[in-house]
Amino acid sequence: MADDPARPLGSEAIRLLQSIALRGEVARRLESESARAVLHSIVEATVALFEAEAASIALYDAASDQLVFEVAAGEQGQGVIGVAIRPDQGIAGYVYTTGQALALSDVATDPRFGRSVAERTAYVPRSIVAVPLVDDHGTIGVLEVLDKRSQAAFSLRDIELAGVFARQAAVAIRASRVERDLGSLLGATLRDLADSTGPISDAAIDELVDAGTARLGRDDDSRLWELVEQVARIRGSSPDRLELVADLLGAIARQADRDSRARRRARPGPTARATDR
Numbered sequence: 001m002a003d004d005p006a007r008p009l010g011s012e013a014i015r016l017l018q019s020i021a022l023r024g025e026v027a028r029r030l031e032s033e034s035a036r037a038v039l040h041s042i043v044e045a046t047v048a049l050f051e052a053e054a055a056s057i058a059l060y061d062a063a064s065d066q067l068v069f070e071v072a073a074g075e076q077g078q079g080v081i082g083v084a085i086r087p088d089q090g091i092a093g094y095v096y097t098t099g100q101a102l103a104l105s106d107v108a109t110d111p112r113f114g115r116s117v118a119e120r121t122a123y124v125p126r127s128i129v130a131v132p133l134v135d136d137h138g139t140i141g142v143l144e145v146l147d148k149r150s151q152a153a154f155s156l157r158d159i160e161l162a163g164v165f166a167r168q169a170a171v172a173i174r175a176s177r178v179e180r181d182l183g184s185l186l187g188a189t190l191r192d193l194a195d196s197t198g199p200i201s202d203a204a205i206d207e208l209v210d211a212g213t214a215r216l217g218r219d220d221d222s223r224l225w226e227l228v229e230q231v232a233r234i235r236g237s238s239p240d241r242l243e244l245v246a247d248l249l250g251a252i253a254r255q256a257d258r259d260s261r262a263r264r265r266a267r268p269g270p271t272a273r274a275t276d277r
Helices: 010-050 090-098 115-120 156-176 182-197 202-212 223-234 239-266 270-276
Strands: 052-061 066-073 102-104 128-135 138-148
Touching (some): 010 052
Antiparallel strands (some): 052 138
């Protein structure tokens, strides 16, 4: 077994992977709702600034190869949440695939407009401005603003302002994604570790990553994940409530420390065990 490529890492690598993966999964779950709250605040601010009927953000989902409308605001915006379209479909798809902002004063006459999709949302807009959400890896989604109440069309200035909101949304998304692919992070960590411990094959790395992440995200009944989800929701609370929660958690942590020390003191030592026998 001396030539086994996984031998230089073994159980030490699996423990390292499990530790990293656990922290990554906790961070992902903690940030998911927080990021959604930020995105929702962005579309709400967009509606208020433009005096628009609606604003929404669609994000590209690689797993389904679709743009999915994740958040929306405004009187006419709620029907679009959860709607998914091809990344080349409609005005949102055009902006996503080209990375170019677009403003239309009469969407009904534009061949790129997807009327059937709009009708599914129960609101067909008259005018629209759509701008791409762009991060370091490229276009990740689209921000759309529908129908200013005060004017019949959007201006070049409106495109610039919408671009500001889109950049803020992209920053929020980037900050919330601790790692887009946790497996890639773990594999990179393993390769760095292997550099100092010996050669390891890609197949062995994949096997170790699978071992380190085998149960993450699947044990949904775990009390740990229940606690993480609750903390994620609490993070959106007002500052005074957050302070109260922090005080309560601090008290629980101090009690846990006291209980742990008491258990260690109560544990019989080698001499006591020998006497018992």
